Amino acid sequence: MLDLRALSVTQQVGLLFVTIFGLLTLTSLVALSRTLRERTAAQQETYWRFRRDLRAVWAGTLLFWISWASGAFVSTLVFGLLSFLALREFVTLTHTRRGDHRSLLLAFFIVLPAQYVLVATRLFNAFTVFIPVYVFLAIPVVSALGNDPNRFLERTAKIQWGIMVCVYGMSHAPALLLLDLPNYAERGAFLVLYLVIVVAVAQLAQEAASRKLRRRPVARAISRSFSWHAWGIGVGVAAGVGMLLFWTTPFDPFAALAMGGVAGGAGTLGEFVMKALKRDAGVRSWSGQPSITGAVGLLDRAAPLCFAAPVFFHSVRWYFGV
Amino acid sequence: MKLPEAAGLLLAFIARLITGAQGHWYGCPPKAEQRIYFANHQSHFDWVLLWAALPRDLRAATRPIAARDYWAASPLKHWITREIFNAVYVSRQRTDDEDPLEPLMEALRSGDSLVIFPEGTRGHAADPAPFKSGLYALAAAFPDVQLIPAWIDNVQRVMPKGEVVPVPILCTVTFGAPVALQAGEERRTFLDRARRAVIALRSVA
Numbered sequence: 001m002l003d004l005r006a007l008s009v010t011q012q013v014g015l016l017f018v019t020i021f022g023l024l025t026l027t028s029l030v031a032l033s034r035t036l037r038e039r040t041a042a043q044q045e046t047y048w049r050f051r052r053d054l055r056a057v058w059a060g061t062l063l064f065w066i067s068w069a070s071g072a073f074v075s076t077l078v079f080g081l082l083s084f085l086a087l088r089e090f091v092t093l094t095h096t097r098r099g100d101h102r103s104l105l106l107a108f109f110i111v112l113p114a115q116y117v118l119v120a121t122r123l124f125n126a127f128t129v130f131i132p133v134y135v136f137l138a139i140p141v142v143s144a145l146g147n148d149p150n151r152f153l154e155r156t157a158k159i160q161w162g163i164m165v166c167v168y169g170m171s172h173a174p175a176l177l178l179l180d181l182p183n184y185a186e187r188g189a190f191l192v193l194y195l196v197i198v199v200a201v202a203q204l205a206q207e208a209a210s211r212k213l214r215r216r217p218v219a220r221a222i223s224r225s226f227s228w229h230a231w232g233i234g235v236g237v238a239a240g241v242g243m244l245l246f247w248t249t250p251f252d253p254f255a256a257l258a259m260g261g262v263a264g265g266a267g268t269l270g271e272f273v274m275k276a277l278k279r280d281a282g283v284r285s286w287s288g289q290p291s292i293t294g295a296v297g298l299l300d301r302a303a304p305l306c307f308a309a310p311v312f313f314h315s316v317r318w319y320f321g322v
Numbered sequence: 323m324k325l326p327e328a329a330g331l332l333l334a335f336i337a338r339l340i341t342g343a344q345g346h347w348y349g350c351p352p353k354a355e356q357r358i359y360f361a362n363h364q365s366h367f368d369w370v371l372l373w374a375a376l377p378r379d380l381r382a383a384t385r386p387i388a389a390r391d392y393w394a395a396s397p398l399k400h401w402i403t404r405e406i407f408n409a410v411y412v413s414r415q416r417t418d419d420e421d422p423l424e425p426l427m428e429a430l431r432s433g434d435s436l437v438i439f440p441e442g443t444r445g446h447a448a449d450p451a452p453f454k455s456g457l458y459a460l461a462a463a464f465p466d467v468q469l470i471p472a473w474i475d476n477v478q479r480v481m482p483k484g485e486v487v488p489v490p491i492l493c494t495v496t497f498g499a500p501v502a503l504q505a506g507e508e509r510r511t512f513l514d515r516a517r518r519a520v521i522a523l524r525s526v527a
Contacts, residue, residue: 085339085342088492089344091492092344093344101485104489105487282348289347289352291347291348292344292345292346292347293344293345293377294338294344294374294375294495295341295344295374295375296344
């Protein structure tokens with residue numbers, strides 16, 4: 001551990017990525033070697049799902065690596081693009097009307113770029129209030145100018161909510177990269193990775209726990225697997241992993257424990273909320289086959305991060321009083 | 323993986339990235355059984371959109387119909403339609419001894435699914451034009467093949483009439499419940515019913 005600290009920041013981050021890519025390559029090779037065996041249909045299905053998840057992890061890691069290697073500007077741009085695609089997926093799922101056209105244009109072409117410009121220029125105070133205060137007013141005004149009173153509140157609320165999750169939430173991830181913390185300059189990449197790992201671990205632990213425990217679900221109509229018990233286990237495991245990773249962060253071990261728990265808990269709750277949203281949007285399943293095909297999946301994967309990132313970001317800022 | 327397959331995956335990826343092509347299955351599951359999808363036709367991209375919205379395992383067995391005089395004219399066009407999309411070629415010039423639907427019948431006999439645009443040409447009105455009779459002939463000849471109506475929502479949503487700037491393309495394809503030809507049903511009645519089934523999906527989407 002001490003030797004690691006003696007390395008320069010760049011070397012440390014490089015080492016981290018080499019380790020992660022090594023682990024991923026190993027997992028992929030093991031997965032590949034297991035395709036040679038014969039399997040039942042159920043096993044085949046599990047394997048396909050695993051391979052899809054693995055591919056998503058690969059894509060995510062590559063994305064982080066590219067954004068770290070090419071600096072703050074490119075990483076803000078990459079997250080901005082992800083935000084754009086997630087917001088688009090969100091808008092496609094919710095039903096908008098003709099009168100919403102201008103509000104949607106405002107969301108896609110003005111709010112989204114402006115938010116990422118605020119991040120890139122490190123105007124963190126403006127960045128924190130821009131969407132909850134100013135856009136919150138602007139969107140209903142533009143919608144009202146659309147001259148369509150039909151389901152007005154519902155439509156504006158949907159657009160506002162989509163912006164909050166897909167733009168505001170997501171933009172906190174590159175903000176972490178750019179946050180200037182005492183004795184922690186240029187190491188924001190670690191914070192983002194810490195966040196991503198902790199959230200992913202919380203999700204995995206919660207899923208495994210709910211499968212093992214088979215507790216009564218809290219809200220059966222929304223998720224058949226979500227129970228407080230499983231959620232607590234997810235938070236606990238995330239906190240534990242967070243503490244083990246404390247040396248990558250500017251926190252002491254106890255703060256790392258708390259941060260891990262907070263981020264992991266927020267992420268899994270965000271995932272739960274996203275399930276409710278999909279039920280509302282009429283996404284259901286035809287005996288295992290999802291009823292939405294094509295350009296889907298990004299929102300699901302990004303949602304836990306979108307919910308966890310703002311909570312984590314502000315916890316970090318309070319912790320350091322910056 | 324062969325080149326056409328890789329090119330197909332890349333093309334579907336690009337189409338999904340740019341158009342956000344989503345398939346919404348309301349009346350039937352996305353399942354690999356023999357089907358004829360029939361949809362409204364408004365733009366040149368309708369086929370690629372519908373194709374990209376299908377899950378990968380369905381894409382391989384679902385074929386478009388291409389006019390031979392246009393899509394077989396240059397080597398590149400021919401390669402794309404033949405190798406990537408596995409298109410069914412039809413000739414637009416009608417000769418006396420040839421049934422224009424014969425290539426479609428042939429494809430259905432060999433178990434493939436088809437996508438047809440029964441309006442015959444691209445429409446610009448709010449509602450699709452009356453359907454041509456090809457759908458009826460296919461339905462009568464292949465009663466076991468499911469007829470799935472589909473509503474392709476692109477131009478309307480991306481840019482409503484009177485607006486200047488398009489919303490970043492949000493295209494959806496809504497698939498409805500199968501429509502079957504009833505015993506003794508008239509040609510025109512059936513075609514109108516099929517057209518209404520397509521239009522009805524607009525309000526669902």
